[in-house]
């Protein structure tokens with residue numbers, strides 16, 4: 001979200017169409033061929049992509065009047081905080097629950113909206129993808145704090161509000177995958193990607209997390225590690241949560257350099 | 268794999284499920300963790316306001332006992348007191364534990380945890396991480412559980428939906444059957460004990476502030492297999508949410524605190540642009556009815572009035588919505604004071620509330636009711652435990668803000684050792700091999716086949732819509748017995764029509780039609796529990812309000828409603844509430860003559876740039892808030908609640 005102090009009058013849809021066409025890339029099953037279907041829905045105010053899909057699912061008939069199967073997609077929170085509903089809308093990767101039809105019509109013109117699944121993940125069916133690998137990446141970088149146990153040991157280490165805020169920014173990553181979808185270096189899961197790097201950085205910044213920084217950095221210096229980043233900075237532009245991804249990459253690279261130096265000195 | 272061969276299945280990976288998983292894994296036992304969505308995407312991410320615990324870092328003399336008293340009082344004395352007390356005592360430890368896990372809680376200058384003041388209390392008792400505390404707490408548990416996953420102690424089954432329990436001949440729970448949502452494969456999970464942590468049932472009301480996964484379906488399945496469901500009729504409704512085509516999103520009450528006015532066109536059919544409707548043709552119904560309080564009436568009254576106006580058909584455009592108007596206030600001032608929450612409205616509605624009146628409506632928010640559990644989180648089915656929003660234990664007739672997250676973790680932390688203890692002692696006999704799992708799997712397979720085979724003309728999504736509308740209209744804010752009866756009849760009709768649905772998806776791979784059908788059936792069952800529980804309770808208490816019975820009636824109804832399934836209808840019975848620690852007192856709010864009881868949840872603004880307020884910070888108890896004002900020891904003579912909050916905010920913004 002933008003700075004709340006700058007005031008901008010929003011561009012409105014002045015002449016709404018009677019109907020909107022929703023063009024959906026479909027796939028019946030993992031590994032099968034994709035095809036397109038278009039659905040026409042009556043225009044109403046305050047539609048978003050999810051509510052349109054809900055409409056279509058109720059009576060799945062294409063624009064040409066052909067009865068078809070209901071499109072499948074993922075959704076949960078509908079508040080842009082769980083990350084599950086991510087897809088490519090009019091060519092841009094984003095959450096479908098916060099994609100308003102009015103806004104899309106204003107910004108992209110015409111009266112067709114195109115929905116595609118993210119292209120960098122296995123496409124389960126229609127708009128649903130499998131992002132398991134993103135959670136696997138979190139394992140690779142030990143994205144957690146090593147606790148001695150959950151028994152009562154009093155509060156954690158003190159921390160300045162500044163550090164807490166800096167960490168807070170990283171903590172908001174909802175594993176949506178937009179950054180991987182946009183990253184030119186990421187394909188076929190060859191690269192661990194900015195999300196996992198940022199999560200490693202998030203833990204490395206914590207006084208307790210720092211103790212095990214070596215293990216996290218090790219996870220990032222493997223073949224699929226941080227050196228794959230070409231610094232294209234696409235990731236940060238598409239991240240809906242404003243995670244400081246390029247900064248995480250920069251600082252982690254710095255940590256790795258320092259670490260390598262110390263590692264060498266220690267020998 | 269597990270050190271001494273115990274296996275605990277946990278259904279649900281929200282705050283409660285992950286808390287339980289962590290404790291079981293840490294104790295060295297094996298966990299099968301089953302969840303519809305990847306656990307990191309559970310509904311708990313939506314919680315924003317914070318988590319309560321009487322840590323008393325502000326030298327206000329706060330204590331777990333006071334937290335206990337606030338919770339019991341806020342819940343209108345319907346909660347059994349012992350577990351509430353235990354929870355309040357554990358709460359500070361829970362917050363400290365999250366602190367050690369690295370949750371980026373807001374800090375004081377000294378670098379300690381910061382606490383904010385929240386609805387329903389006089390103390391700074393709520394720890395918060397920006398405006399997305401639930402997200403941060405859930406992620407912290409998710410990280411810890413992932414660590415145990417890499418050690419092989421937790422097996423995750425994400426994208427699996429529980430369909431039923433596996434019960435042996437003696438009604439002992441021996442595991443469960445779940446469905447893979449991609450392949451539709453069914454699998455029977457063997458377990459020495461099962462912990463349910465599947466969250467709330469908001470989807471029964473069609474649209475709510477809950478996530479789409481909050482169907483209550485798993486809990487309903489357990490209920491239909493013999494688990495008792497308690498206090499189902501207690502459903503919390505938040506007064507101001509943003510109605511969307513797809514869901515309701517919370518709108519902070521600080522909008523009214525800053526001068527927002529609630530109105531509808533005087534002529535219900537008036538479809539003019541709100542700006543073109545002159546002052547005299549607007550009905551400021553709160554101001555008209557409550558000249559002293561105006562738009563700042565307490566939350567429950569606001570909820571009921573808005574609801575009533577829409578029920579009469581006077582809502583904007585004849586729909587369930589009224590205007591919450593800020594446009595008379597200078598745009599710059601609004602941006603400065605309410606910027607973050609206005610942006611939420613803009614993001615999801617697309618209108619700028621500085622220039623266009625917001626449209627709002629009360630939204631179903633939380634279920635106080637749930638599976639019946641004893642003080643060790645055991646349900647009445649041996650081997651079945653429950654924790655989190657899906658159990659009924661802590662919040663009585665009404666939940667206080669920021670008390671849910673702590674109750675989820677508490678529930679998980681109690682359920683885990685309780686389940687382990689049980690599992691150690693239970694006789695296994697030949698339950699793994701005697702075929703009960705295979706039999707239950709077959710039973711579920713048959714139900715699936717039947718639904719797939721059906722060729723009826725009914726549309727399941729339309730049945731869902733109808734159920735949601737009836738439940739929202741008649742079983743939420745204001746309840747009348749005749750309408751409750753009619754609703755129950757409607758539900759029976761919908762159950763009948765359900766049998767004639769066709770799922771409309773010839774492609775069964777990853778279909779959402781079959782899971783939705785299963786959920787819908789279960790929701791219809793639970794809807795009857797909620798409706799009939801409300802019908803039977805002829806009093807008003809907490810979130811349950813009947814104009815025909817406006818008072819609390821302790822003599823007849825200081826009792827837990829218990830519903831047990833039968834093919835005919837839910838069978839209701841009543842159980843005494845354990846109130847030994849704090850004697851029930853009247854929640855007398857008529858004497859509170861303060862000018863306003865408005866909330867201040869824009870405290871979230873004070874955190875600076877990184878702490879952007881997200882949709883729907885919820886901060887106040889649903890209950891009768893004047894009492895807080897009345898008892899507001901910190902409010903000086905002649906000073907209103909609002910003024911107090913304003914001062915606080917100013918302090919915060921410095």
Ligand SMILES: Cc1cc2nc3c(=O)[nH]c(=O)nc-3n(C[C@H](O)[C@H](O)[C@H](O)COP(=O)(O)OP(=O)(O)OC[C@H]3O[C@@H](n4cnc5c(N)ncnc54)[C@H](O)[C@@H]3O)c2cc1C
Pocket residue numbers: 278279280281282283284301302303304305306309310311312313314315316317318400401427428429430464465466467476477478480481483484485517632633654655656657668669670671672673675883884885
């Ligand atoms: C908008 C909003 C704001 C809120 N803010 C606050 C707040 O500030 N403070 C506070 O204390 N509370 C708040 N609450 C309430 C609180 O968020 C919830 O009560 C709490 O998160 C519930 O957690 P849980 O662990 O019980 O369940 P959930 O987080 O709902 O998790 C349920 C889990 O069960 C799984 N599941 C469900 N059904 C099945 C099935 N059939 N099979 C397998 N798995 C299943 C789901 O996948 C999920 O993992 C808020 C609620 C809302 C809606």
Ligand code: SF4
Pocket residue numbers: 182183184185186193194228229230231232233234235236245246249
């Ligand atoms: S900076 Fe570029 S290459 Fe590096 S992760 Fe981001 S998008 Fe990918």
Ligand code: SF4
Pocket residue numbers: 172173174175176177178179180194195198238239240241242243245
């Ligand atoms: S870093 Fe941003 S874009 Fe990438 S997964 Fe996290 S939230 Fe999504």
Ligand code: FES
Pocket residue numbers: 074075076077078079080081082083084085086095096097098
């Ligand atoms: S549904 Fe959760 S981000 Fe869209």
